[in-house]
């Protein structure tokens with residue numbers, strides 16, 4: 357049996373495969389070669405990931421006869437800026453690419469998002485391949501074709517829908533990922549179970565500890581299942597109507613917490629999503645949908661694996677009205693009313709538009725005390 361799993365993303369002419377397995381980077385060229393238009397690739401990576409994985413990747417590409425350059429960007433969210441984007445495009449152009457050149461994003465979601473965006477506009481569009489190295493990027497950002505950068509007006513407000521030609525997930529890269537980043541990615545994995553797969557969620561409750569201890573078979577299973585769910589959702593709704601919006605479960609509350617913390621190391625995205633999912637469960641209860649045991653069980657599990665579960669696990673002082681103001685500012689707030697993704701049942705998420713402000717505020721207040 358092959359030690360690689362392949363998950364198709366079906367999007368007509370833009371369909372592609374996600375390949376998942378340990379040690380893929382050192383053998384990446386054979387996986388890449390059939391999907392490039394010319395033997396010319398440019399690897400884009402960051403200052404943490406580059407020193408660990410760019411060399412073996414470039415060496416394998418060169419051994420296969422590809423001309424290969426590497427550009428290394430600073431690590432961190434600040435790289436998703438107009439300034440870095442302009443520099444990246446100029447550095448790419450200095451390497452004299454042509455329309456058959458393929459960009460390879462080697463890194464976390466930051467590198468995937470900025471590289472995909474650059475690929476969508478460089479020479480009016482060149483191909484790109486994702487090699488995600490953070491758990492969050494492997495289960496979420498590398499699949500589905502959302503690319504972009506941040507602006508002074510908010511996160512991810514400038515970008516494009518632009519699908520990669522292939523996604524290569526080398527599960528062995530997670531061995532060097534900082535534990536906090538591993539936990540942050542795990543929160544998004546839990547999200548897939550909560551919104552669409554109760555059996556997977558129950559499995560995660562039993563195996564979350566192993567996954568976060570780096571157990572390779574459990575990690576591979578969790579990544580595979582997450583990619584299958586994301587692929588199905590993206591195939592059904594590439595440009596985010598109501599189906600893809602379900603992936604934002606926990607994110608309206610989570611984004612408000614992130615905005616209030618100023619997008620810094622106090623709270624990373626996956627941690628905000630963890631807490632946001634608990635808050636979304638509480639709102640689901642207030643809407644009369646969900647049994648309280650689901651939210652209680654989620655809190656217990658998050659704490660057991662070392663993730664924050666309530667706002668007070670992050671810091672003591674919060675203001676419900678300020679969080680509410682952030683939620684109105686969130687781009688999912690349509691026409692000044694609040695839209696949330698809630699659970700009707702475990703594994704059954706729905707979009708609810710027009711949620712009464714008092715209900716949202718009650719939920720915030722309950723979760724802050």
Ligand SMILES: NC(=O)c1ccc[n+]([C@@H]2O[C@H](COP(=O)([O-])OP(=O)(O)OC[C@H]3O[C@@H](n4cnc5c(N)ncnc54)[C@H](O)[C@@H]3O)[C@@H](O)[C@H]2O)c1
Pocket residue numbers: 402403404405408431432433436463464465466467469489490491492493496497498499500501502503511512529530531532533534537625
């Ligand atoms: N496009 C989408 O659909 C989508 C979805 C979710 C999130 N995102 C975006 O993804 C970004 C967050 O992604 P992220 O959490 O991967 O952040 P990131 O890219 O900043 O990576 C997190 C940290 O881990 C380091 N790192 C990555 N892989 C490593 C490895 N194997 N070993 C050691 N260090 C490693 C990085 O250098 C960085 O310091 C955000 O900008 C978010 O907006 C996009």
Ligand SMILES: [Zn+2]
Pocket residue numbers: 496544607625629
């Ligand atoms: Zn997220």
